[in-house]
Amino acid sequence: MVNSVLFDLDGTLLDREASVEQFIAAQYDRLVAHLSHIRKTDYVSRFIELDCRGHVWKDKVYQTMVAELEIGGIGWQELLDDYETQFQFHCIPFDFLFDVLNILKQQGYLLGIITNGLGKFQTRSIEELKIKDYFDVILISEIEKVRKPQPEIFQRAIDRLGVSASNSVFIGDHPEADILGAKNVNMKTIWKRNPYWQQSEAADAVIDELNEIPLILEQFK
Numbered sequence: 649m650v651n652s653v654l655f656d657l658d659g660t661l662l663d664r665e666a667s668v669e670q671f672i673a674a675q676y677d678r679l680v681a682h683l684s685h686i687r688k689t690d691y692v693s694r695f696i697e698l699d700c701r702g703h704v705w706k707d708k709v710y711q712t713m714v715a716e717l718e719i720g721g722i723g724w725q726e727l728l729d730d731y732e733t734q735f736q737f738h739c740i741p742f743d744f745l746f747d748v749l750n751i752l753k754q755q756g757y758l759l760g761i762i763t764n765g766l767g768k769f770q771t772r773s774i775e776e777l778k779i780k781d782y783f784d785v786i787l788i789s790e791i792e793k794v795r796k797p798q799p800e801i802f803q804r805a806i807d808r809l810g811v812s813a814s815n816s817v818f819i820g821d822h823p824e825a826d827i828l829g830a831k832n833v834n835m836k837t838i839w840k841r842n843p844y845w846q847q848s849e850a851a852d853a854v855i856d857e858l859n860e861i862p863l864i865l866e867q868f869k
């Protein structure tokens with residue numbers, strides 16, 4: 649019987665695309681004194697492009713932007729510092745996030761997050777989303793020194809919950825890091841469809857919205 653549900657963060661609980669768009673537009677406004685020679689739309693779109701859905705770390709992104717867009721008077725380190733301290737205030741949850749977490753909690757599921765990323769940064773995002781207290785375990789790759797899709801990070805999460813893999817479900821948007829990774833340790837998997845990635849064939853179920861989760865868990869029983 650399924651007794652625990654674990655989630656990816658970015659693109660699964662956190663609407664990263666919307667959050668990044670809101671953050672980078674606000675960064676332009678905040679630092680416009682140094683950026684006014686660049687059109688805001690160009691600044692925003694170049695950041696989004698270089699970020700590659702979070703797969704390029706922001707020191708590289710800002711180094712490129714400073715050079716390409718001829719930014720002076722402010723260095724890439726200061727832009728990066730602004731990202732690291734301000735992004736948290738632009739964290740936008742996907743629809744139904746709190747409804748679903750409340751339902752799953754009421755139904756007695758143990759809940760967890762496994763996310764690839766920097767410890768402090770991901771912790772701040774989880775705190776600003778106001779979801780930290782729902783989770784029994786939170787594993788962040790930098791702190792754990794192991795990343796998805798490596799099996800160790802999934803195994804460590806279920807060990808900490810004291811449950812077995814076959815009674816656990818992992819929900820994520822990345823076909824490889826999330827779905828194949830969780831499958832390799834024998835967890836059940838739900839792919840949160842993300843048009844950017846190709847269809848995950850391996851997942852046990854596919855959702856578009858978080859509010860589809862409770863019904864699917866019923867079917868796993």
Ligand SMILES: [Mg+2]
Pocket residue numbers: 656657658659660820821822
């Ligand atoms: Mg993700």
